[in-house]
Amino acid sequence: MRIVRAEMARRGLRALLVFGHYTDYQDLCYLTQFFPAANWSLAFVPLEGDIILLPKLKGGRDLPAARARTWVQDVRNYRTLSEAIHEMLGEGVADGKIGLAGIEHSLPANLHDEVLACLASVSYVSVEKMLAEIRRSLRPREISALRRAAHIVKMAAGVLERAHAEGASNTEAVVAADGEARRLGAVDFRALAVLDESGALAPVEGLSTLRSEPFVAYLAANFLGYWADLAVTVGATAASLRDAESALRAMVRTAHAGIEANELAQAAADSLGQSRFNEARRYGLGNGIGLSLHSAPDVTLGNDEVLADNAVLSLRVRLADSTLSGVFISDLVLVGTSSSESLLGSA
C-alpha cells in the first residue's frame, strides 16, 4: 500500500477504484488479498484512510466469509454498483482525479457502461499499467503463496504419475491429480491432457478408458489466488525427452533479471533448431504467472519486455514424436538478479 500510494501521490490521484472479476483479479487481489469466486468485486483505495471492499452486490450473507479472506477491515455490502461508487467517491473524494483498474479486459460491457456513467462528472484515468508495473516483482508473501501452489501442483503430478503407473487410464490419472490438489488446499485446479486418440490436449469431459504411454498432461493449481502450473510427460524415453529438456534448460539458464523475454525464446531456438523450434512455439514457450495463469511477459521472439527481479515465469516445451502424446515439460522459475530458481525443484 505504501508503494501504491506513493505512486498515486506522484500522479495526483486522490483514490483508486479497482475491480476484480473471477477471470481476472490481479490488481484487486494484490491490494486486498481478496478475489471473487464468481462475478466481480470492487475495492476503493483512497490516498489516505481506509480501503473499502465490496465483495459482491447484495452479498450480505457472505460478508463474514469475505472478511476472513482479506486484511481490509471495511468490508461492505451494497445493493447496486451505482450506490457503491457514489458512496465510495463521496467518502472524501469530491474533487480530484481517480484511477480506474480492472474494467477493460474482463468486466461485462453493461457493467463497464454503468461504471463510466457513475463517473460522468469525475476526472479519471486508467491505472492498469501503473499497477502492472508495481506488480512485476513479487513480494515475499506472494512468492510464499506461489511456492505453496507449486508444491501442490508438483504433488498432484506425483499422484498422476503413480496412478498411471498403477494402471489407471489417462482420465483416471488426471482425476486423481485433481483430487490431490484440492485435498492439499488448491482453491482451483485445471488440467489438460491427452485423453483420446487425437493426441490433442483436452479437458476431462467424461469418463474415458484410453491409456497411452507416454502420457502428457498440463496441470495448474491455484492457492490463495496464485497460480502454478506444470507440464508432465509420463513414460517417455530419455531420447524423446532430450530435445525438450535441452531447450527448457537453455531457457532456464538464460533467465535472469534485466534480460529481454526474447532472449529466452532465442535460447530455445538455438537449442532446438528451426524446425523443432517452430513446432515448440506453436504451443508457446512460456509466460509470466502468478495472479493470472497467463500474464506478461510472453516468451516469444521479438518481445523486448525486460524480466524483473522476483518475477515468476512458467517456461515450457512441447514437441511431437512418433507417439500419440509427444512430450511436454515445463518449469516454474523465480527470476533472480543473475540466475533463476526453480520453484518445482527441478532446475
Next chain:
Amino acid sequence: MDVYESRMAKLRQGMETSGLDLLVIYSNGCHSFLASDAVRYVTGFKPMGPHSAVLLPRDGDPILILTPALDSVRAKKRSAVKRLIATDDFAADFARAVSSQRLHPCKAGVIGGWRMTRGTRDLINSQFTVPLAAFDEEFDNIARARDQLELQLSERAAEIAERGYARLLEVVRPGMLEYELAGEVECYMKSLGADDNFQLMSASQHNLAVRAPSDRRLDVGDVILAEISPSVEGQFVQICRTAVIGPATDIQREKYQLLIDAMLAGMRAGVPGTTVREVVQAMNEVVTRAGYGKYCFPPYMRARGHGLGLGSASPGDLMLENETRLVAGMTFVIHPNQYIPETGYFLVGEPVVVTDAGLKPLTRRQPGLDSILR
C-alpha cells in the same frame, strides 16, 4: 433430427418470429452453474478460449468460430456444428465469417451479449450496420423446458451428487481439514463422470452461512454444510445437505425438519403456471408461522433456489420479486437454506423438475439431517 438440430430449429423459429436474419451466439469460455451456456447448448462443444461464437443464419449452415486454434481437433470431434473456424485472431475471423454470410441488410440478434467485454461488444457490433438485438430472453423462453438430453444428463448428475454426498458421510472424521473433505468429494464425483463441480463446503459449531472450504479442522459437534453442484456434459444440478459430526440434538432435528417442511410446501406449490413468487411465499409461510419470518430475508439467506446451466437458466433466482411462471419440464434447485438463531445456518435443497403434480425431485433420498456417529 438430432438434439442439436432440434435446438437450432427452435432458435430459427424464434428468429423468424423476431424478424432476424442471423443470430450471433457468443461465449467467453466461462461455464457457470448459474448461467446459460448457449454455444455449448447448440453445438455440444465446450469452448475453452476467451472468445467463441456460433453464427446461425435463418437459412443456411451455422458456423462455429472458436479460440484457440489448437482446439480445432477437439472441436472437430465434439461439435455438432461442422463448419469450424479455429483461430487465434477472433476479431479478424469473426469479421470474415460475417462477411461470408452475404446478408445485406442484415438484422441480427445476439445470445450471450452479457458475457462480452466492451471491447468485444464493439468489435462484434462493428460488423453490422445496426447494433445487435439482444435475444437472451427469447433463448431462455425457447430453452426453458428441458429436452430429453438435458433431463437425462440432469438425472445422471443428480445421481453423482448423491453418491458424492454419501462419500462425504463415509470419509469425514474429526481432525480433517475442510478442504481435504471437499477434495475427496470432488475427486470421487469426477471419477463417476462429472466434468465439473461448483462446491461450497464448510463447518462450524454454529454456521452463519455456507462458504468455500478452508483450512479449518473439523471437530465433534461441527455442523457440516455442503452445497454440491456437479455437471455432466455441462448440465449442472445442485444438492444442499447438512450433517452433524456426532449426534444431532433435538433442537437441530426440529429446526431442520422445519426447513424440510418449507421445501415440501414449495414443491407442492410448484405446478405449471404458478409464479416463482408464489412458490417462495409457500416456503416462507412455513418458516414465518414458526416464528422465523425475519430470517427469511438477507443477510440470513440469499435465495430459495435458482436455475441451473446448461441451456436456459430459467426460472432464475427463487425470490419474492420473481414473477416468472413455471412451465412443465423446467428444472432448477429448490433450497430453503437459511440461518436459524438456535442452530445456525442449515442447507437443505433438491434439484427438481416441474410436473403437473408439482416439483418432482431428481434425487432419490428423502431429505434429512445426517448424524455422523463414529
